[in-house]
Amino acid sequence: MGGSEHMVRFEQVAKRYPGGIQALGEVSFDLARGEMVFLTGHSGAGKSTLLKLIALLERPSRGRVLFDGRNVGRISRRQIPWLRRQIGIVFQDHSLLSDRRVFDNVALPLVIAGVAYPDIRKRVRAALDKVGLLEKERMYPPMLSGGQQQRVGIARAIVAKPPLLLADEPTGNLDPELSADLMQFFVSLNELGTTVLIASHDLDLIRRLQRRVLVLKDGTLADDVPARQVAAP
């Protein structure tokens, strides 16, 4: 790859849902390769929609969304899987399969890619180890707490080592201590080269990490605060 210096680029992107609800209007920004950015704003400000547009879970109504220099709006249905394999997504609702073991949940992206089983085992266990759930690999998600399920979702998002990681409220269900640990984990991922975009309303935590912050308000970009201007608390 390495086609574009921008991992993600939004050019006057608008998203209107059927029924006339305007989720995003005229949003433009760049996400540089290797950057770590927080996306914040009230609930309903359009954070989730913005993330969905990148992974083509939704298509923009107007404007262009570029991923690695490629206009995702023109990606055909057949090529969507290719795009999604470049992006690790941590979902707000975890989106785990409750009738599969933790190990198998995390292994899914590798299985889909056709990775050999010994490799899968090694990489899944490494990912589970990173989120501190290695001893839970044989459990089923409903046996875990909300926070643990969230971490399984994170392990799944990073197991295939995608160049871009999107996370939608990854600390939503966690206590402050765990939240801080998890954010630190994202920071270390970023330091290893992964581009990270995290939607969160945990402003205290965000301030402490001193990274660039995009502020969404009523579907438009209200503020774009560079990392050096983010005031430490």
Add this chain to the structure above:
Amino acid sequence: MSRRAGSQSGGVPWPGGVRAWARRHAYSLLSSLGALVRHPLATLMTVVVLAITLSLPTGLYMTLDNAERISDGWERLDTVSVFLDVEIAEREAVQLASLLSTWPGIIAVDPISPQAGMAELTGRLQLDDVSERIDANPLPWVLEVTPAGGQDIETLSGRLRGAEGVDQVVVDLQWLERLGAILALLERLAILLGVLFAVAVAFVIGNTIRMDIHNRREEIRVLALVGATDGFVRRPFLYSGFWYGLAGGLAAWLVVELSLFVLSGPVGRLSGTYASDFTLASPPWQVVATLVLGSGILGVLGAWLAVGRHLRAIHPS
């Protein structure tokens, strides 16, 4: 790492080459089996329905097959019995027999003496002491005439009736012809039923897969979210359809064999009363192979119909 993933796939339908493709197939195969095993009761119910559905046309086919074997044994009855006048004695009967055997359209003439006729009759009816009780043998000489193939039996029997010393000419063919016609009719019926039941099997499996898809929509959604292709999502369901069909076909075979076993006793006793050693034949391997593989293919077909229709509705974007 990301670099590798990018260069591997690049929108190519087979990212990662043939080995990765084979691994994905192996995964689909195993996961489809796993899905069936996880719901043993539902799977069993579907398989039983399929087995009964498939055993009906197969059973009918086997009935016909056996009936045809019986009637083949009766082909020797494809003869004309010429009953001579009672006064005709052995010498004249033999003379007439050798005369008739020179007729065109007649292959062989076999004279049966009244004694031989009586012996056969008593033997067949199991009335051993009848001949002892009857003083005079009432049976005439009979000439068994075997007509040449393609000979018009009506014309021949007319000519035989006109011959000197002939009392009656009995052509025992009409019921054989009727039997043949009935068998042909049943055979057509079996084909018709076979086609209808095959369609039923495809739809039963299609409907089962449709419910399967419905129950696993969350899994389908998640697979799509983490980058599964349509093919990857579809494949386990096609395999499931194949397993359903295969299991249904095998179970139907079992049902047919079991039915034949249950019927073999009564059939043996019945054929014994006809002094026959007829036994029911099991389906030959070609029939079994057609049944099992055919129903497997029908399963894939049914699954394909269901998957094509319902996957698109679930799959995001």
